[in-house]
Amino acid sequence: MVGSDGTCRCCRIAVRLGQDEEWLAAELNREVLTPGRPLQLAVEVDGLRLNAFPLRQSRGHRPVKRPTWARKGPPVPEDDASVCVEEVPGQLGLFTPWPRTFTREHARRIAGRTLPDLPAVVAELRKLAAERGTGATWMEHTSGGARLALASRPPDEHLVRPEALVDLPQMRPTIHLALQRAGLLAPARPRLVPGWMSKRRGSCTDCLAWTNDDDQRCAKCLNWRRTHSAHACDRCGRLLPVRDGHCRRCLLLLAETEYDLDRIALDGADQLWFGGVFAPRLRTSIDRTGRMAGIYGRRRLQTKRLALVRATRAARPVSEHLAVPGQLPLFVMDRDWSAFLARPMPALTPAATRLVDGFAAHIRTRSWNKDSLQASLRALRILTAHFGADAPLHEAEIRRLARYTHLAAPRVINYLRSVGLLAPDAKSDAHLAGARRLADQAPAPFRAGAHRWIDVLCAAGSRPSWPLAPSTVRSYVRKTAPCLKAWHAAGVDDFRAVTVDHVQQALAPLRGEARKSLLTALRSLFRALKREKLIFRDPTRTIAVTTARPLPRPLADDQLVGALDRLTSARDRLTLSLAAVHALSVHDQRGLLLDDLDRTRGLLLVRRAGGARHVVYLDELTHQLVTQWLAERHRRWPASTNPYLLITAQTSADDSHPKAHSNAINKPLRRIGLQASRLRADRILDEAKHTADPVQLIKLFGLSPATAWRYVRAAHPDRIHREKGLRSASRPTMPSDGPGAG
Template identity: 45%
Template sequence: MHPDVSECERCRRCRPLKQGKCRFCTLLLRETEVDVSGIALDGGDQLWFGRELALRKSDRYLSGTGAQGRFKAKERRGRAASRAMRPISPHLVDPEQLELFPTPPRDWGRLNPENEFALTPAAKVLLRDFSDYLRDLGVEPRVGGSASLRTLRVLTAQLGAEAPIREGDVKAIATLGDHYQGRRVVCFLRQRGILKPEPMRDAELIRARRVAASLPTPFAEAVDLWIDVLLGQGTRSNPALTSGTIYSYVQNAHPTLKSWAESGITDLREITKKDVEAAIMDLPSVRRHSVHPPLRSLFRALRRERKIFRDPARSVSLPVAVKLPTPLPSDGVRGILSKVEDVRSQFIVALVAVHALVHDDLPALLLEDLDRSRGQLRVRRRGRLDHVVYLDELTSELATSWLRERYRRWPRTGNPHLLVSRVSAADEAGPRMSTEVTKTVFERVGISARKLRGDRIYDEARHTADPVHLMRLFGLGTTTAMKYITAAHPDKRPDPIRA
């Protein structure tokens, strides 16, 4: 008897076993695992011929590792048959059904990919159009676009393609894992006009409101009114600040307001100049200049809205140490363009190192602002006159090379900005490129954009003592231009008596 002969756990016959089953049972289970031929019986086995007509198959097909063979073909036919038998989703959205009340967010975390529903004819057409859309973007649907295609397939299988799809549902599915993506789906649905966008939410503004709500009621109401004023929504119109600045102001003023509330003060009208001075001077020196401007802004806003009688922080001032700019070492600046390889990074570095553009100006540059025939670049700055940059030969060549690279990589993008990334180029809304992209460029260079810009202005100031020249060349203000002139030419300090 064969040494490995044992009792089969299925047919109970003593045979050589593989994984607890004899050869006949293994073949039989493989034959009836995907029963596309209808040969499996309930409560018994199909009768088979023996000897020469018995089931025979080589071990490489039994192992299940081969990509070809009769069993693999049966598995493919079985999967196709199961997909054809899938029912239509009972959750299809009727486009003519009116909404009685706002529907709550759907819970996509309970989604089971194995229980997918069949696609409607409209959904199949939408998926084909989305595949063509991905190919136009230079993305192969089954490779780079498989995650986006899977997201749209789940949405259309569950909800259909007849009614608009909510942007919140797309983003919710995209958070389920790395095999789901939603950005290209949102852009495609928006382009087709079947996207229901979600309300714009400013995360930093929401955080500022949350910080204000954590204060006692009188203080919370005052801070909420302050935020409205900073947003330009007060009784008198004023330019609105960015949400990041507003959140920074509220966050820096919060500890001081909380300490006043804990000390027994119930209203900001009780605050005096001595209270403001004591609150600021008790802070470390590095924190004083970050708390002083928010407190001045808070009381100025409350005084303008007639919530307090006087501004206790109006006459409170702090000494400011003016730091003169210093040049960078020449060995650190030498060969700076060779530290980055791609054209976009070299163009970004040249705009800062040669023309001293501010780091925040780079994502806002528009395609229409670049005039290559005249060698000019228009820089739009909020609340100030536009600054015109006259490009040198190197920067002009890099700009031309970048436009060619941009058209080669994203020929169908409609983003109006000069600098785009992989994410912003795919968004049909035309957003700005993230500043993280430019930060990464200067991290590879090893020098921050602020220091590189300051070194360029300082180098120009060394060759001229005329502040008007710096103002015209780099779009500087009077104070900034004089600061660089003073640093480069200490003997040119203005006479304090005549000034």
């Protein structure tokens, strides 16, 4: 607890007893000593009172008795040269004078300095004291202020500047009046304001940037007004040209503070910026892709965002669900990746980082466009962030993740397979799966038999057999499904109850090829069931269907004229030549291998089912088209390892090395009104017209004898009929039994 003089009771007693005269001298001289004074403890005796009155008392109390040496006061210096240093007349200052802060102590320290005009000012102050009825203390304070005002004048000026009176400690209006009466006050000068400030506010009216010029808007905002229409900004509410609902200033502020690395975002306020060359820029031009560049169009903002993203990723924890090598799952469930994608992605482990970096290097070695493969990189990063890279990743999990937007799976699966980190799923054919679904949808009495039929077609029956193509199996089941439903509706609940009449009723509404296809499927069904000993007899055995088999027809001459010039791609021109000149089917062209091409000798080996091989001798045109296609293939996909001759953008990047799809060959030909099968048939038919020898067709095109004979009959129908007639006429006739015979 302290009193009005700022001292406690113990310190007052010690000072009055003369135990701290050093502090008392410093108090009188207004000096500052280090706090914490050593004190002698006092003993309190009954009947003896120690004086603890304040050292400085207010008006109305008796004065405090001070020591004799303290009553005289400290010696006053005559003139302190460090206060208001005298300057050399005529010398220009290097810097503008700084504002001063005078105190009464400064006036006391120059009390001995001789100032020529001080007596005149003091005389005016005495007149004012007489007018106002003030005493010696008022006179002491005002004369000290006048002394400071006169001492602070520049050496070349006789009058005191009015703006210099602000530096005085007190009594400024009185000193101002005394100087004015003494004729020592200079006239007031107008305020110095730059010309640009008197004309304009100095900042842009749109973005509020301090431009320091005469324009009301900066150059960036003027360009912004030319390309954007004015509306109310969704953020600041001002009527300004906006983009995406925000003005230029709000867009800049959002771009700078969304990833606030510099800590410039304010709570309830916005940070202003300088204009001109120091102003932040917002790119609004069209980029190379033809789209309007957004907030992160400039490199600085993009780098700033990426820096914070990296820092945020480094601070994230590692996933708690890392897969352990060799650990078996307790149960298998389909994972809902939407919950994972909605949360921040965990940090990558060192092994996961190496795997992702290896995939990026794999992309570069294949000369793929990294920007177009961001979906694959993002998918691999998400997988390794949650499961790690120590255990193989399941293929089904990767495909399930790729169902979401901006994610892709094929290249990730191929890369993980190549590095041995893929747990492949059991392969299932889409056609067989469709056939099984159709069998499940059949009436209950026929389901078991339908599944047993599918097993036989897939060579999985009780007796060995050749498997059919999955597409053929699905086609058979699809065609027989309506018959099974119709028989069940008619009261037939077993395959053994199906009769010839039931089959005839199913075939009655159909004609031509549809009738024959249904009979073929039903015959396959009942033959398989009888083979598996599920039925006793085959109801389709005695049913025969005859259909007209169309013969090959030639193409019109105008369809082939200029066909090669209407195709622009080297691959499409090559497929046209292989079909129209060498009669290669779409299936043959898809299976052509690079290793089977010998350009030096002009040979191309065609591998067919069953181990059959056919050698094609390339003509000059086809040889040139092959050379052009190989050059284009190397230019577009130089690092592709696909072994097939014809590849596409998809098959070139797939490490599983699939064949090109049939649409890659058929679609370009359909655009010009042609078909690969019609071109092949036209070429074989044209050769058959010239040779009429089926053996020559077999050698030239690798056909079967039946197919070669069919083309010969189509090319020479009259000759075939004539030969049949000659063979019929040369047969011997038996004599008829009539009258006289015997």
